[in-house]
Amino acid sequence: MGRGLFILFEGCDRSGKTTQSTRLVKALNDAGIKAKLLKFPDRTTAIGKMIDGYLSQKTKLDDQAIHLLFSANRWEAMDQVRAELESGTTLVVDRYAFSGVAFSAAKRLDIKWCKAPDVGLIAPDRVYFLDIHPDDAAKRDGYGEEIYEKREMQIEVRVKFFSMMDSTWSIVDALKDPDEIHRQIMMLTKQAFKRHKESPAPIAKLWM
Numbered sequence: 001m002g003r004g005l006f007i008l009f010e011g012c013d014r015s016g017k018t019t020q021s022t023r024l025v026k027a028l029n030d031a032g033i034k035a036k037l038l039k040f041p042d043r044t045t046a047i048g049k050m051i052d053g054y055l056s057q058k059t060k061l062d063d064q065a066i067h068l069l070f071s072a073n074r075w076e077a078m079d080q081v082r083a084e085l086e087s088g089t090t091l092v093v094d095r096y097a098f099s100g101v102a103f104s105a106a107k108r109l110d111i112k113w114c115k116a117p118d119v120g121l122i123a124p125d126r127v128y129f130l131d132i133h134p135d136d137a138a139k140r141d142g143y144g145e146e147i148y149e150k151r152e153m154q155i156e157v158r159v160k161f162f163s164m165m166d167s168t169w170s171i172v173d174a175l176k177d178p179d180e181i182h183r184q185i186m187m188l189t190k191q192a193f194k195r196h197k198e199s200p201a202p203i204a205k206l207w208m
């Protein structure tokens with residue numbers, strides 16, 4: 001059996017990543033493909049709890065310190081991620097290092113500095129960018145509860161995401177009907193499996 005695929009969902013806040021990543025995992029499992037959902041930040045670990053305190057505005061941290069905690073929260077999951085992929089499980093991930101860079105660079109931290117701690121993480125096979133304009137995201141339920149859910153910040157975050165895109169990314173219009181988005185993501189994922197079957201690629205490292 002070959003390795004699983006490493007598929008990411010990225011996007012601004014309230015773009016529907018959680019809904020769509022959950023649906024993708026269920027659809028893959030229903031089709032007999034072993035798949036699991038991961039989410040970053042993983043707020044259940046000791047590092048994740050510090051991140052949660054910061055995001056929910058209970059504690060304050062320097063921009064640099066919170067950036068490194070987000071990265072550490074990914075690194076602490078890497079052994080598990082590699083083991084799952086090698087055992088043939090496809091991992092669908094709700095946010096990853098691109099969020100790390102986009103959000104910190106939007107706060108005017110140097111983009112090269114932002115990327116450095118995540119260099120060498122497992123690289124994604126595909127990235128689905130759920131694109132929504134921050135003005136549309138602001139109309140969605142629950143918006144504004146966390147520290148970064150502010151218009152100017154989200155506009156800058158979206159620009160930073162666009163600056164990092166390459167051929168592994170697909171931009172998906174997050175304003176479309178959720179069923180239609182799901183169908184589009186299923187089609188893209190089927191293509192990714194087909195390509196991987198035809199020419200299997202080893203697990204790669206990010207930004208190396």
Ligand code: TMP
Pocket residue numbers: 013040041055070071094095096097099100101103104146148149
């Ligand atoms: P969530 O709403 O998907 O749980 O993400 C929490 C917030 O954390 C969201 O505003 C994006 C931000 N974030 C970073 O700033 N850096 C990161 O590395 C990650 C994964 C998320």
